Amino acid sequence: MDSASFAHPLISHVITSSSLHRSYGIHHSARLGLWKNKVWNSACCAAGVEDLFDDSNLKRNENGSLLGALNNNESSSASFETLDAELTPETTDFFVSDAEGDPDCPSKGYSSIERALNALRQGKFVIVVDDENGDIEGNLIMAASLTSPKDIAFMIKHGSGIVSVGMKEEDLQRLNLPLMSPETEDEDSSAPTFTITVDVKSGTSTGVSAADRAKTVLALSSPESKSEDFRKPGHVFPLKYRNGGVLRRAGHTEASLDLVALAGLPPISVLSALVDENDGSMQSLLNLRKLASEYTLPIVSITDLIRYRRKREKLVERTSVSRLPTKWGLFQAYCYSSKLDGTEHVAVVKGDMGDGQDVLVRVHSECLTGDIFGSARCDCGNQLDLAMRLIEEAGSRS
Structure with a gap:
């Protein structure tokens, strides 16, 4: 199974924006490897995925972080699972989700x-x-x-x-x-x-x-x-x-x-x-x-205009590609820049993504204290470490 890890603070866009799915090459369906992420303090944010796992499987330490599953191999394999994401077929060369409907079809009562x-x-x-x-x-x-x-x-x-x-x-x-x-x-x-x-x-x-x-x-x-x-x-x-x-x-x-x-x-x-x-x-x-x-x-809605533009425009552009040796293994780093605000995003990939089917994905929001300093008040760094290890294992088999 091919694997990819997506890093940087684009949780809402990656999950909800069809144009960014296209940019990262995931067109039809994806296997999402997600750790349930609760909001324990203001420095961490949830990915908006609810009730994927039972809270009873996760142990908290005295500072409130979720470390139990990471410190126990059995618990780790039970808690880190995959989720099938069923996406609607493409229209020509663009991804459209059920939530958005047909971007070229105006909302009821409006003109195209x-x-x-x-x-x-x-x-x-x-x-x-x-x-x-x-x-x-x-x-x-x-x-x-x-x-x-x-x-x-x-x-x-x-x-x-x-x-x-x-x-x-x-x-x-x-x-x-x-x-x-x-x-x-x-x-x-x-x-x-x-x-x-x-x-x-x-x-x-x-x-x-x-x-x-x-x-x-x-x-x-x-x-x-x-x-x-x-x-x-x-x-x-x-x-x-x-x-x-x-x-x-x-x-x-x-x-x-x-x-x-x-x-x-x-x-x-x-x-x-x-x-x-x-x-x-x-x-x-x-x-x-x-x-x-x-x-x-003609009378049009701004919502329809947003959908119209998102269908036709590429919202990010690739700026560079580099080999990335890490403690988990050798990855390929793809750097992107948002055309809207210049924010930079990184896709860290292991193996050949092929047609984008059956790819293990981690969507990670940047957390300075957890990712860099290993803060015990959140489990962000530990989540990232586990995801990278699993992706390295899966990607090495591709």
Whole structure:
């Protein structure tokens, strides 16, 4: 049986992210060698696998770590088992799980992402809705480079009156548009990040009319614009897009710019929150769908966009491969870097993984005190040691 050990703090992603299964070469099914991991202190995290083993098989020492099975060969073989993970068949070349369904099939009551992209290419609006399980917010979005005064008037009529422009960091830096509140980006990663407001100078008067704001939006979307072309403050609200888009932050700014970019247009969006015309509250999902039907607009969910992107994009890239001699034996180390945040991850492999079937796998979350210093307050280091020994044994037989 071929074997592999996956090290580094990517527990939630490795277990739930289909794209990372693809990246590590496990396509159809896997044999997961898992030690039941309880949360004994804040330095250790559980893998999210419940009740795989009976707690009575595991003995705790006075510091709370699970060492009994490691100090006893009989207990060790009984407690470290394999779990069959049944995964759905691939669609073309991409792994899809039962939990996610078909990434190209929109959620009930929503339009497909492809329909939204076609609308954006034609210079039309799309309604983007966030998590319907929480506080609903729907935004009108379109490509900033295709904006007209009529479009801005439509946004002002149906929206909050605030016209925002989603922009990447490099464009904001080029135009010298600093954040209004830089500390917000660090303190609350879920909050939108506004820059100082602007009006384009050329061809505008007060900057507040639909025509003036349309000119400002077009100027912001132009790669030829310069910082001195704008008055600051103004009436248009640039928003900073977080690198990685909806895969990093599931917000309307990121969704709007992701959609515009996927449509093959310059990656700058214009957006405005939709509000009730009577009381100014956020439009309900029912009213958002009525508006979409009345004006024949696609309405898409951010959840569907996340699934669409995850199907098509490779989220990690291999940076290096090296032989790794260890006290357990000789392994091959594959280093990966996340394209979303640059975090590095390591896959330590023994033997030939073949087609990815019947592979012994350990998913290990990094624990400095347990892995490096052998802390007696957790069993992370001992779990890793046992996993590496078992993988060495199994991999040597391949």
